Amino acid sequence: MIDDEIDMKEFDLKAFLAARKEHIDQALEEYLPAPVGLEKSVIEAARYSLFAGGKRLRPILCIQAAEVVGGTADMVMPVACAMEMIHTYSLIHDDLPAMDNDDFRRGQPTNHKVFGEAIAILAGDALLTEAFGLIAATQKDERVPPQKILQAIGIVTKASGYRGMIGGQVIDLECETREVDLATVEYMHIHKTGAILSACLELGALLGGGSTAEVAALVKYGQHFGLAFQITDDLLDVEGDAALMGKQPGSDLAKNKKTYPALLGLAKSRESAKAHVEAALTAVSAFEEGAEPLRAIARYLLVRKA
């Protein structure tokens, strides 16, 4: 049992994240079919990106939110993995020539570089579609009421569609060719990156059986976490290490991306990331020791190298 391996008194975040990642990888392996049949190329392409070394941050946050309100990892594992599949689809499509046109991600050639554009588009589409099937399959778990599964589908749709990630991506692409203010950049970050992260916490808390107040507290944590995550991502693109990130820094500047460092400078961006991490910690202060992993993950944003 993963939970038995966690010593909350001497919390070792690295070991905790590694154990969680392994658990999630096993579940994803179970949910994704082996590449066989005439359609095997698209499954191979989806698996290539899904198992390319992602940190599994989104499913980990979903599981932590469930546990902190008294639920269990297995109750939310299908939904947690569905969110990782949606995240993976967004990265495959984001790297396409029509979008950011990136050749490398996580130190490996991007999906379209290996499988071609058409299969990469279809692999992303397949991951998004199958994610919803996986959420619907949660109905087999009698601890999760069907009403909550319907609510979860609404949350995922809002966070991943034009009211969330896709909306943010459109703003990101369209802002490359015009000047924008900090409020617009913040709005873009909240939608492009924050919506999915925050939805992971909401889904975990909801399906894990949290009260309305508990769900609201975890959503607040997710919103601040999302902003801190994206600001630190912007900072890494300026001052990160290529070997640790698996891609060259400086791509935001080269593409005229509107980022926190571009608008605020490095020092103020770091201050802003710190303020959002502190606000995320405040949001979960009522949870006491059970929220220690969430606290440690939020603090880690300020020192992350990838």
Ligand code: GRG
């Ligand atoms: C194409 C529909 C569509 C959306 C794209 C999220 C997104 C919108 C694009 C990703 C581009 C990007 C680099 C955004 C910055 C934040 C981010 C999502 C970074 C990658 O997330 P990590 O660090 O990735 O959690 P790993 O590799 O660990 O899975």
